[in-house]
Amino acid sequence: MDEAARHGSVKHRHGRADITGETALLMKTLTPSHSTEHPPRRVLMISHAFPPTGGSGVQRTAKFARYLPEFGWQPIVFSADAVADLPRDESLVRELPADLDHRVRRAVHPVHAARRVVRSLRDGIGTHTVIARCLDRLDRSIQRVGYRAAAWSIPDDALPWAIASLPALRRIIRRERIDAIYSTFSPASNHLLAWLLKRRSGLPWVADFRDLWTDNFDFRESRTRRWLEGRFLESADAVTGVSDDQARILAGHVPGREGKFATIPNGADAADFAGLDRASLRKELQIPHDRFVLSYVGSFVASAEPRPILDGLEAFVQTLTDRARFEFRLVGTVPASILRYVRRSGVQPKMTGYVSHARAVREMVAADCLLLGNATTGMNCESVLPGKLFEYFAAGRPIVHIGPSSGATDAMIRKCQAGVTVPPDAGSISGSLNIMWRRWLQGDPPGGCTPDRLAPYTRRNLTRDLATVLDDVVAAAPGHVSSAGIRASTSRRSRGSSAAATCHTMSQSI
Numbered sequence: 001m002d003e004a005a006r007h008g009s010v011k012h013r014h015g016r017a018d019i020t021g022e023t024a025l026l027m028k029t030l031t032p033s034h035s036t037e038h039p040p041r042r043v044l045m046i047s048h049a050f051p052p053t054g055g056s057g058v059q060r061t062a063k064f065a066r067y068l069p070e071f072g073w074q075p076i077v078f079s080a081d082a083v084a085d086l087p088r089d090e091s092l093v094r095e096l097p098a099d100l101d102h103r104v105r106r107a108v109h110p111v112h113a114a115r116r117v118v119r120s121l122r123d124g125i126g127t128h129t130v131i132a133r134c135l136d137r138l139d140r141s142i143q144r145v146g147y148r149a150a151a152w153s154i155p156d157d158a159l160p161w162a163i164a165s166l167p168a169l170r171r172i173i174r175r176e177r178i179d180a181i182y183s184t185f186s187p188a189s190n191h192l193l194a195w196l197l198k199r200r201s202g203l204p205w206v207a208d209f210r211d212l213w214t215d216n217f218d219f220r221e222s223r224t225r226r227w228l229e230g231r232f233l234e235s236a237d238a239v240t241g242v243s244d245d246q247a248r249i250l251a252g253h254v255p256g257r258e259g260k261f262a263t264i265p266n267g268a269d270a271a272d273f274a275g276l277d278r279a280s281l282r283k284e285l286q287i288p289h290d291r292f293v294l295s296y297v298g299s300f301v302a303s304a305e306p307r308p309i310l311d312g313l314e315a316f317v318q319t320l321t322d323r324a325r326f327e328f329r330l331v332g333t334v335p336a337s338i339l340r341y342v343r344r345s346g347v348q349p350k351m352t353g354y355v356s357h358a359r360a361v362r363e364m365v366a367a368d369c370l371l372l373g374n375a376t377t378g379m380n381c382e383s384v385l386p387g388k389l390f391e392y393f394a395a396g397r398p399i400v401h402i403g404p405s406s407g408a409t410d411a412m413i414r415k416c417q418a419g420v421t422v423p424p425d426a427g428s429i430s431g432s433l434n435i436m437w438r439r440w441l442q443g444d445p446p447g448g449c450t451p452d453r454l455a456p457y458t459r460r461n462l463t464r465d466l467a468t469v470l471d472d473v474v475a476a477a478p479g480h481v482s483s484a485g486i487r488a489s490t491s492r493r494s495r496g497s498s499a500a501a502t503c504h505t506m507s508q509s510i
Contacts, residue, residue, distance in 0.1 A: 040074040041179040043470060044172060044197075046190045048107075048158050050079035051096060054089025054357065056298060059387055060210055060242075061184050063269055063459035064466055066097040071467035075100065076176060078169060080107035080161050084115070091358035095272065105168060107161040114142050154224050155188035162189035169193060173201050180470050184208040188225070191232045198235060204473035206466075207236035210266075210387075215249050217378025229253065237473040240264045240466070243408040245383035264466055265412075266387035268394035269459040272361050281366040287327070292440050294400075294433065295329040295367035297360050298388050306338050309373055309402055310345045312429025317347060319434060326437070331355060331363045364395035368445060369436045374403030376424050382407030390457050393418055393449035400432050418449040 047061040065075045075097075081104040082088070096102075122135040153159050172178065181203050183194035191207055198205040213219065214226045233239060233253045239261045241247035251261040279289070287293055294313075300306050313328060320326055328349040334342060342349065355363070364370060370392045375381040382404040389409060392399050399419030403409055410421040422428040439445050455461065 038072075040069065040072050041470070041474065042074050042076060042176060043068065043180045043182050044169070044176075044178045045075045045077045046079075046169070046181070046183040046193050047077060048080050048161065048187050048190055049083045049086055050077055050102065051092035052088050052090055053079070053083050054087040054092060054354075056387055057086075057186070057210065058092065059357075060208070060266055061182075062092060062096060063267070064182075064463050065100055066095065066269075067460045067463035068467060069097060069099065070460070071464050073467050073470055075182075076172060076178070077102045078165065078172070079104055080158070081105070082107060084109060087354050089356050091356040095269070095357070103168070103172070105161060105165045107158070108164075109157060109160060115139055118142065154222070155192055155228055156186070158187040158189035159192075162193050165193060166196065169197055170200065173197060173203065178203060179474055181205045182208065182466075182470070184210060185213055186211060188213060188228065188232075192228070195232055195235055202477075204237040204470075204477045205235065206238045206240065206469055206473060207232055208240045208264075209246065209250060210242060212246055212249060212380055212383065215380050217375055217381045219379070236260070237476065238262065238469050240469065242266050242387075243383055243385040245380070245408050246385075249380060249383060262465075262469055264462055264469075265385060265457060266390055267457040267459045267462045268390040268454065270394065272357075272391075273365065273394050276362065276365045278365055281362050285362065285366050287366060291325050291327050292369075292437060293327050293329060293367045294369045294371055294436075295331055295363055296371040296373070297331040297363050297392075299332045300330055300334045300338055300342075306373065307341060308424035308426065309371065309429065310341060310347055311426040312402075312424075312433070313347045314345050315426045315430035316433040316437075319430065320437070329363065329367070331360060361391065361395070364391060364397065367395070367397050368440055369433075370395065370397045370399050370419075370448075372399055372401045372403070372409070373424075374401065374407070374409055376402075376404050385409055385412060389413070390454070393454050393457070396448040396450075398436065398446040398448050400429070400436065402429060416449040416453045417447075418453075419446075 045061060045065060047058070049055065049058050051058055051062050061077075065077055068075050077100060079102070084107075118135050118139045122132050122139070178201075181194050181197055181201075183190040183205070185191055185208065194205050194207065197203070214222075214229050219225075230253055233250060234257075237260065239247070239250055241250055241261065241263055242265050244263050247261045247263045251258045282289060296309075317323060317326065328347055330342070330349045330351045332352070333354050334351060342351075352359075352363075372386070372389060372392060374384055374386065384403075385408040389399075389412060393416055399413060401409060401413055401419060401421040402424050403421060405421050405423065413419050413421060420432055422432045436446065
């Protein structure tokens with residue numbers, strides 16, 4: 001009896017949307033560069049958070065897993081069954097590649113388990129009673145304990161899951177004839193597992209950094225974490241970052257080995273936007289056709305400079321003579337600390353709370369203008385290139401970006417001719433929104449990113465780049481990739497087909 005039969009499996013059949021119009025242009029590819037004469041290689045992908053766990057952080061690895069089979073690589077994904085404080089999003093499961101082999105290890109964390117119990121009790125007695133308010137306070141107290149525990153956990157609070165997962169991962173490598181290992185940060189426990197597996201198996205390892213770790217603007221000093229990051233960067237056969245600046249910063253930790261560092265940006269999946277009609281979406285979302293809609297899609301967190309954004313919006317709203325024709329939509333979670341500020345402001349946004357990825361895409365397409373916030377102070381904040389930016393591009397709407405004017409995000413917006421960047425002060429934000437508003441009133445709204453400019457940043461094309469990196473590290477094993485290897489190969493776009501698998505998704509509990 002095979003492992004799937006011993007542990008049980010859940011099978012889902014998923015259809016694919018018809019692809020028409022401009023989206024089809026983004027999905028066109030040429031003859032595959034990978035030979036079909038040989039069986040696909042296998043890559044073990046370690047990602048603590050993976051669908052059906054939701055949130056923006058799961059998108060990158062999920063899309064890699066979706067498209068890798070087209071380029072000669074069969075992924076086996078290993079994740080936690082759920083991640084505390086991250087939502088569950090079934091719409092992401094429907095976006096997964098058809099024959100994905102996904103295996104999970106249950107994540108147990110005392111603080112998270114305690115919060116689940118408290119929330120269950122609160123939900124059972126209603127939200128407006130004295131006991132419910134006491135349970136809310138208890139939940140916040142437990143959350144603070146969790147934050148302190150996470151600060152002391154090395155490398156992070158996913159360590160118990162990582163320790164429990166190691167034996168199962170060793171079995172997968174032994175039984176499944178794995179050719180390479182891929183892991184993604186964060187959490188750093190993903191890289192810790194990959195590092196330990198590489199030391200034991202000798203398999204080539206690609207370490208992906210969706211964000212900086214010890215060089216990030218919100219990093220709390222820890223010598224142990226810095227030491228660990230150094231070991232990871234030295235041991236990995238290839239390291240990928242989401243922007244040139246971040247790849248350069250990471251390479252600075254291992255002088256003389258810059259050749260194994262490559263940039264693979266985040267991107268957008270054309271299939272997610274296929275067949276979406278803006279007029280129909282505005283009806284679906286109950287947005288009047290004669291209303292100017294400004295939308296911020298994603299978590300409205302402190303790093304996105306929410307207070308200057310709200311101050312700028314309030315100044316903009318005060319200049320409007322027809323306030324009823326303007327609507328600001330906050331699509332995503334708003335932390336309690338920011339929510340109080342939102343309610344005190346004069347903006348009066350429509351807040352949706354967390355929505356599925358499919359709904360978030362619809363909100364982007366339905367908007368007249370999209371708002372994006374990035375940190376403007378702190379170490380290396382100018383290197384940030386958020387994944388949400390590329391989905392904004394795919395929506396084709398103009399962008400107002402509040403962030404560093406010389407950073408990676410601003411450079412990408414200018415390259416794609418998709419909007420403007422303004423500093424985080426009320427006057428600049430209000431002024432840029434007034435320009436958008438007046439042009440909308442005149443029937444001449446500014447355009448967004450066009451399909452031809454987005455084409456290099458589709459998830460399929462970016463996955464082709466990852467497949468090239470994987471090919472290179474396997475070809476170079478057991479040695480390291482040469483200084484001319486990975487960077488040169490990722491700068492060349494190999495050709496690939498858009499053929500898709502049509503079987504089923506399998507989730508195995510280990």
